[in-house]
Amino acid sequence: MSLPSIRPWTWLKITVGLTYVFMLAPILVTIVVSFNAGTRSVFPPEGWSLRWWYEAFSPEWQSAIYLTLGLSSTTAVLCTVVGLPLAFGLVRHRFPGRKLLILLVLGPLLLPTLATGIGLLQVFHWTGIFETVGFGSLLVGHVVISLPFAVRTISVSLLGLPANVEAAAASLGANRIQIFWQIILPLIRNGLVAGALFAFIHSFTDVNLSLFLSGPAAAPITVKILGFLEFGFAPTLAALSAISLIIPLLVVLAVQRTTRLGDFVYAPKQP
Amino acid sequence: MFGVHWILIAGPALFLLLFFVFPNALLLSASLLKSENQVLTSKLTLDNFGFVLSKAHYQRAILRTFVVGASVGLLVAIISLPISYFLIRTTSRFKGVLITLSLAPLLASVVVRTYGWYVILDRFGFVNDVLLNFSLIEERIAFIPSTGGIILGLTHALLPYGILTNLAALSSINPNLETASMSLGENRCRTFFRVVLPLSMPGLVASFLLAFSISISAYATPAILGGYASRTIATHIYTFIMQVLDWSLGATFGAILIGFTVFILVLMFRFGGRRLEL
Amino acid sequence: MLQSSLSVTGATGTGADAPALVLKGVGKSYGPHWAVRDLDIAVEQGEFVTLLGPSGCGKTTTLSIIAGFVEPDAGTILLRGKPLVGLPPFKRGIGVVFQDYALFPHMSVAQNVGYGLRARRIPRPEIDARVEQMLELVRLGGLGSRSPQALSGGQRQRVALARALVINPEFLLLDEPLSNLDLKLREEMRLEVVRLQRQLSVPTIFVTHDQSEALAMSNRIVVMNDGRVEQIGSPKDIYETPANRFVAQFIGSMNLISATVVEAVAAGATGLVQFADGSRVSIPFRTGSQAGRQVSVAVRPERCAVVRQTPKSDGTAALAATVTHLVYLGSKVEIHLELAAGGVAVVESVGGTVDDFEAGQRVAFLASPQDCTALPD
Numbered sequence: 023m024s025l026p027s028i029r030p031w032t033w034l035k036i037t038v039g040l041t042y043v044f045m046l047a048p049i050l051v052t053i054v055v056s057f058n059a060g061t062r063s064v065f066p067p068e069g070w071s072l073r074w075w076y077e078a079f080s081p082e083w084q085s086a087i088y089l090t091l092g093l094s095s096t097t098a099v100l101c102t103v104v105g106l107p108l109a110f111g112l113v114r115h116r117f118p119g120r121k122l123l124i125l126l127v128l129g130p131l132l133l134p135t136l137a138t139g140i141g142l143l144q145v146f147h148w149t150g151i152f153e154t155v156g157f158g159s160l161l162v163g164h165v166v167i168s169l170p171f172a173v174r175t176i177s178v179s180l181l182g183l184p185a186n187v188e189a190a191a192a193s194l195g196a197n198r199i200q201i202f203w204q205i206i207l208p209l210i211r212n213g214l215v216a217g218a219l220f221a222f223i224h225s226f227t228d229v230n231l232s233l234f235l236s237g238p239a240a241a242p243i244t245v246k247i248l249g250f251l252e253f254g255f256a257p258t259l260a261a262l263s264a265i266s267l268i269i270p271l272l273v274v275l276a277v278q279r280t281t282r283l284g285d286f287v288y289a290p291k292q293p
Numbered sequence: 294m295f296g297v298h299w300i301l302i303a304g305p306a307l308f309l310l311l312f313f314v315f316p317n318a319l320l321l322s323a324s325l326l327k328s329e330n331q332v333l334t335s336k337l338t339l340d341n342f343g344f345v346l347s348k349a350h351y352q353r354a355i356l357r358t359f360v361v362g363a364s365v366g367l368l369v370a371i372i373s374l375p376i377s378y379f380l381i382r383t384t385s386r387f388k389g390v391l392i393t394l395s396l397a398p399l400l401a402s403v404v405v406r407t408y409g410w411y412v413i414l415d416r417f418g419f420v421n422d423v424l425l426n427f428s429l430i431e432e433r434i435a436f437i438p439s440t441g442g443i444i445l446g447l448t449h450a451l452l453p454y455g456i457l458t459n460l461a462a463l464s465s466i467n468p469n470l471e472t473a474s475m476s477l478g479e480n481r482c483r484t485f486f487r488v489v490l491p492l493s494m495p496g497l498v499a500s501f502l503l504a505f506s507i508s509i510s511a512y513a514t515p516a517i518l519g520g521y522a523s524r525t526i527a528t529h530i531y532t533f534i535m536q537v538l539d540w541s542l543g544a545t546f547g548a549i550l551i552g553f554t555v556f557i558l559v560l561m562f563r564f565g566g567r568r569l570e571l
Numbered sequence: 572m573l574q575s576s577l578s579v580t581g582a583t584g585t586g587a588d589a590p591a592l593v594l595k596g597v598g599k600s601y602g603p604h605w606a607v608r609d610l611d612i613a614v615e616q617g618e619f620v621t622l623l624g625p626s627g628c629g630k631t632t633t634l635s636i637i638a639g640f641v642e643p644d645a646g647t648i649l650l651r652g653k654p655l656v657g658l659p660p661f662k663r664g665i666g667v668v669f670q671d672y673a674l675f676p677h678m679s680v681a682q683n684v685g686y687g688l689r690a691r692r693i694p695r696p697e698i699d700a701r702v703e704q705m706l707e708l709v710r711l712g713g714l715g716s717r718s719p720q721a722l723s724g725g726q727r728q729r730v731a732l733a734r735a736l737v738i739n740p741e742f743l744l745l746d747e748p749l750s751n752l753d754l755k756l757r758e759e760m761r762l763e764v765v766r767l768q769r770q771l772s773v774p775t776i777f778v779t780h781d782q783s784e785a786l787a788m789s790n791r792i793v794v795m796n797d798g799r800v801e802q803i804g805s806p807k808d809i810y811e812t813p814a815n816r817f818v819a820q821f822i823g824s825m826n827l828i829s830a831t832v833v834e835a836v837a838a839g840a841t842g843l844v845q846f847a848d849g850s851r852v853s854i855p856f857r858t859g860s861q862a863g864r865q866v867s868v869a870v871r872p873e874r875c876a877v878v879r880q881t882p883k884s885d886g887t888a889a890l891a892a893t894v895t896h897l898v899y900l901g902s903k904v905e906i907h908l909e910l911a912a913g914g915v916a917v918v919e920s921v922g923g924t925v926d927d928f929e930a931g932q933r934v935a936f937l938a939s940p941q942d943c944t945a946l947p948d
Contacts, residue, residue, distance in 0.1 A: 030481045038379045041372060045398055045452055048409025051419070055412050065412050065419045104305045111301035123302060124570065126309050133317065134510030134554055136527055137547040140534055141316025144323065144544075166313050169305075186673035189640050192660035193667040194687030194738060204686075208677045227402040229513045230527075234534060244402040248513055251404075255411050263405040270400040284389070287396065287457070 049267065056260035063255045078261035083243075087265065090242040093157065094225040097164040098172075101221035102214055104165065105172035112173070113180045131170040138166065139234035146235075155237035163231045168221035175220055175286045179213020180206075216286040219277050223270050317551065324548035328541035341545040351529065355549070358509050358525040361443050366505035368448040370497045373455030377496075378489065380456070381463045392460075399453045403513045407446050410518060414442060438520030446514040451507055455500040462496025463489075495564075502561040510550050526550055589652050591616050591774035592637070592742055597646030599632055606632040607798045610646065614742075617772040619765065621785040624795035625821070630778045633795075634744050637776065638667050650741055661690070666735030666773070670747040672727045674719040680730050681706070681715030687738035705737040709767065725756045732764065736771060743768070743775040749784060761787055782822045786810065794818050812857060816946050819869050826875065826916040827867040827946070828890070832860045844868060844945060848912040852888040854943040866945040872919040874942040877906050877934050888943065892916065892936040894928050908936055 051065050056078075059069030077083075108127060112120065130138060142163050146154045183206065191201045232245045241249070243266050247259050277283065327336040345351045380392050398406060413419045414436040424430045436442060466489065474484040512527040519525065526546050533543035590613040597610040607629035614620045622630040635641040637648060639660035648655040655663060674683050681702050688698045706712050709729040719727055728748060735743060745764070749757045765788050768775050779785055785792050786806040794801040794809060794817075802814040813819035816827060833851065836842025838859040844866060845851045854868060868888075877892075891911035898905040906918045906928055916936055920927075928934065 030485070034375055034379050037375045041376045041452075042394065044372075044449065045395065048406060048413060048449060049398065049401060050409075051412050052405060052409040055409075062417070063408075063412050064417065064422075104308065107301040108305040111298040115298035115301075117298050123306060126306065126314065129309070130313055132506075132554070132558055134506075134547075134550045136510045136512060136530060137320055137551050138313060138316055140530065140543060140547050141318075141320040142312060143534070144319050144540065145312070145316045162312050166309065169309070184673065184676065185671060186669040187675055189638070189660070190667065190669060190673040190734075191675070191686065191690075192640070193638055193663070193665060193744075194734065195661045195664070195690035196686070197659070197661050200690060205675060209675075223400060227400070229403055230510065233512060233531065244404045244513075247404050247408075248516065251408075251517055255408070255415075260408060260412075263401075263408050267401040267405050271397075274400065 052260050053264045053267075056257055056264050058257050058260075061257070063257050063260055074257040074261040077258045078265060083246075083258075083262060086241060086243045086246045087269075089157070089240060090226060090244075090266075091269070093160055093164060093242060094222045096161055097168050097225040098218040098222035100161075100165045101168050101172035102176075102218045105169055105176050105217060105221075106214065108169075109173050109176035109180055113177050127173050128170050130167045135167055135228070135230040136233075139163065139231040142166075142231075143234045155235050156240045159235045160232060160240060160242070163235050164225040164228065167228065167231055168224045171220035171224050172217035175217035176210065176213045178286055179210040179216075182213075183209055212281050213286065215277060215281045216283050219274065219283070220286075222273060226266070226270050320544050320547050321551065323540055323544035326541055328539060333540055341541050342549075345542060345545055345549075350524075354524045354526055354529050357440055357523060358527070359553075361440065361447065361515075361525060362505045362509040364444045365447045365451060365508040366501040366503075368444070369451050369455035369504035370501040372448070373452055373459050373500055374493065374497060377456050377459035377463055378485075378493075380460060381466075382468065395456050396453050398450075403450050403511070404517075406450050407514050407517045410442070410446050410449065411437065414445075414518075437518050438522050440519065440523045442518035443515045443523060443525070446518045447504075447508045447511055450511070450514060451504045454503055454507065458500040458503055459493065459496045462493055462499065466492050498564050499561060502557050502564075506554050506557045506561075509553060589649075590614060591618070591651060592776070593647075593649040594633075594637070595647045595649075597633070597636060597643050597648060599629075599636060599641060599643050599645075605798050607636070607795075610800060612793055612800065612803070614774050614776060617774055619768055619775045619777065619788060619790045621777045621779060621789040621792045622795055623779060623782060623785040623792050623822075624801075626780055628795045629798040630780075630795050631746060632798075634667075634746050634776065634778050637742070638665055638744055639663050664738070664741050666738060666740030666743045668728075668731045668735050668743075668745045668748045670750055672719075672731040672748075672751075674727055674730055674734075676719060678719075679715065680711065680717050680719060680722070683719060683730055684715075684734045684737055686734065691738070701737055702733075705733045708736075708770075709733045709763075724752050725760060728752065728760055729763075732767060736767065736773070740773060743773045745775060745777040747779055748777075750779070750781070757784075764788065786822070794821065796821070812944060813869065813946070814857065816867060816869075816948070819944075819946060824872055824917065826870050826872060828870075828910065828912065828914055828916065829948075830866055830868050830945075832862055832864045832866055832945075835862045836860050841940075842945070846890060846912040848891065850888070850890060850912070852940055852943070854888075854940045854945055856945045858947060860945070860947065865948045867948055868943050869946050870938045870943045872905070872917045873921070874938060875916070875918045876937045877908070877918045877920070877928065878937060879932075879934060888938045888940060890936045892934050894930055894932045894934055896930050897928060908934070910936060 054067060055063045055065055056074055057070050057072065058064065058067035058074070059071035060067070112124060112127070142159065143154070146159045151158070187205055187209070188201050191205045196204065227244065228242070229244045229248060232242045233248075236242065236245045243262065247262050247266070250256070250259055274283070323333060324341055325337055325339070327334050327338045327340060376395060380388065380395065383391070385391065411418070415421070416433050416435045420436065421430075421433045425433065470488055470492075471484050474488045475481065479487060510527055512531060515523070515525040515528050516531070519528065526549060530543050530546045530550075533539045533546065592614040594610050594612040598608045599606045610633060612620070622633060624630050632641060636643045637655070639655065639658060643656060650663070650665070675686065678686070684705055685698045685702045688701060702715065703712070706715055709732055711726060711729050711733065714722070714726070719730060722730065731748065748764070749760050752760060761784060777788065789806055791803060791805055792809050793803050796817050802809060802818045809818060809822055813822065813825070819825040819827065828846065830844040830846050833843040833845050836856045836859060838856060840856060840859075841853050842856050842860065843851055843853045852868075860866060877894075892908040893911075895907045895909050895915070898907070902921070904920045906920060908916045908918065910916055918936065
């Protein structure tokens with residue numbers, strides 16, 4: 023690298039460093055504040071204490087955490103189960119209305135979640151299913167808004183299947199069903215896991231949909247924190263925020279041990 | 294002809310029709326129905342739109358929403374480009390860690406990410422403390438609730454989306470183009486502006502529109518950092534639906550959001566290099 | 572089962588049986604474009620037949636049709652007399668080796684090789700035994716537990732061969748299996764593939780665009796172009812007596828010099844042709860021709876010579892020429908000529924050196940008439 027080219031790159035590095043500070047500082051501040059000894063959320067903390075973390079694990083908040091975990095994992099599983107045939111149909115077949123179906127599948131990602139939330143609330147209200155708000159209606163809504171992530175990720179892995187392996191299996195005597203179970207499924211395992219993970223994260227961090235479909239007995243942790251913020255920024259809420267950050271982080275770290283996720287983070291390659 | 298694909302897609306497609314298309318259609322139709330005593334009637338009307346568009350405080354909320362959307366879109370596009378370019382071109386051995394770190398905020402809910410801004414910007418928060426300490430101000434300043442607070446919080450929240458979009462766009466630029474430009478006598482800076490920037494326009498446009506479309510319907514950040522003083526369409530919707538129980542006005546604002554989002558999507562597919570593919 | 576098929580038999584079928592594979596009038600169209608059309612090919616028992624042609628000539632489509640990955644729009648295919656069209660690939664019992672090997676990345680080498688046997692629900696101990704035996708045969712003994720990713724290109728190639736052969740296929744299809752290997756390994760694997768094919772005596776169609784591969788390995792070569800068969804014959808036939816200009820130019824290099832037929836000549840006979848400069852020579856015709864027709868006189872560069880002075884006419888075709896340039900290739904020298912009769916020609920000189928001639932020099936281009944063929948234009 024020639025000498026005059028060093029300076030612009032250094033400037034870029036400084037800019038990038040500041041961007042990282044901007045992105046990460048508020049999150050770190052939240053975590054630090056949760057260990058504050060005082061009763062207010064202030065930074066830097068007035069002392070150190072775990073009292074807010076004890077409070078964050080009170081039975082009421084615990085049940086909210088379990089509910090969210092149950093909701094998001096069920097969403098992840100359902101999105102994978104529903105997303106696999108969809109991705110298969112869209113990747114492997116060309117049929118009239120295919121573009122329309124892609125629009126339908128990506129729709130929840132493109133249109134405001136808020137509007138889908140209100141619409142679903144109306145549907146559940148008028149039809150009376152799922153007692154309007156609660157776990158059932160939350161689950162349906164979460165599957166709708168998380169499905170695009172699963173379908174896209176599974177599609178990427180289907181498109182990335184090595185050429186000819188299915189033809190090779192067929193020439194060796196495997197029928198369609200055997201090819202699916204013995205060749206395709208093992209080879210798209212990463213995509214299925216990543217798709218489920220992205221659906222889980224999207225569901226776990228959602229606010230805009232859960233806002234309308236939560237009931238008094240069934241509210242995900244994000245909505246519950248938001249509700250309590252109206253009454254002040256208690257350090258307990260900082261601890262809960264930290265918990266709701268740590269859970270998806272742990273899940274990602276656990277999955278990353280067995281599955282390469284990087285391949286699925288970038289926008290998918292066009293076929 | 295009924296092929297295998299119908300068996301594969303029929304169920305999921307029906308599910309989406311029932312729980313995605315139908316609710317949104319219902320919302321749009323509710324915006325065109327008259328509501329009496331909090332109950333929707335079957336009378337078609339444009340009164341709902343007339344009402345929300347004529348009241349000054351709703352007009353302000355709509356204007357604020359779009360000012361916020363445009364500002365956030367612009368800031369996200371501008372801030373995410375340098376870091377994306379750095380992440381694509383760096384040869385650091387921490388490249389993977391740096392990319393992960395730039396996207397990690399996506400793991401946190403907007404609520405979590407906005408909480409920190411409250412602590413930093415509050416009247417009794419970190420920034421005020423620092424400014425007072427150094428005697429730069431004499432009285433504490435209320436940075437929030439404010440429209441600026443909303444813009445700051447949303448820019449922060451949507452930056453990872455901008456980075457993802459720009460990473461994807463920049464990764465398709467052949468690094469040899471830059472080497473070629475420099476071999477032809479342009480320095481690194483001018484190479485960036487003459488070669489990289491024009492080629493990264495689709496990514497910039499896409500990240501602007503993406504951030505725009507997400508921020509106009511964001512609820513949590515305006516609710517926390519904007520409060521009642523700086524209301525947006527989204528916070529009004531919440532009040533209508535959950536507190537005033539006025540379905541038709543809530544649906545009307547919802548319809549306005551959907552309308553503008555669709556408009557942005559059309560722009561995105563035309564100018565943002567997006568194609569309707571999975 | 573494997574033991575019996577390991578017995579060494581003759582390279583070509585004895586003709587006692589029906590041909591191993593017969594393609595009759597096979598065609599496949601994509602819209603208005605025919606990928607292949609009117610294919611008539613028969614492969615004898617134990618025979619090694621190569622489909623040779625430029626990319627896009629339809630050779631891979633032909634292979635996919637035989638394997639059952641593509642359904643033909645016309646024609647019939649018989650494998651040992653039983654019709655194949657309509658039968659799904661997994662019921663055909665045809666072994667296929669793909670250009671990219673298509674090894675299952677999530678399975679070990681042994682699992683890859685044993686895949687077809689498991690699909691046939693053969694008992695586990697027998698699978699293990701046959702896999703081990705086959706790996707020995709392709710000289711990969713002891714590597715069964717490796718992952719395909721941990722193997723070199725040549726080793727993957729052997730795994731792919733073993734996987735296709737272990738099922739005792741009635742027929743073997745090889746789709747450019749050597750094209751991903753580097754030159755040295757490719758030449759080594761040529762011998763290896765031929766050795767296995769001869770040893771197992773499995774009738775084989777091999778697809779390639781590499782003429783030297785085709786010449787070195789095949790019993791017979793099918794030259795294809797634009798979805799049609801141009802010529803079928805032994806490597807020697809194809810090289811020595813190409814049927815037309817395409818075959819002549821596709822395999823090896825060929826000098827083609829325009830001439831006019833002086834008097835009508837029957838197919839296989841010898842006839843007199845006249846070049847543009849008026850010189851005449853009598854050469855063999857592959858197909859008959861009317862008098863006055865334009866033909867190309869074809870002669871291989873290594874069968875021609877260049878001399879400084881035009882010799883006395885003794886029946887040898889001798890044309891006045893000018894040297895345009897020389898190309899030094901180590902073991903031989905190419906002398907490029909411009910002919911007085913029009914056109915250009917190349918002469919390969921094995922013994923000569925570059926110093927013998929120089930650009931611009933006037934010379935004579937010589938070829939013995941029996942080395943020439945008249946090809947219709």
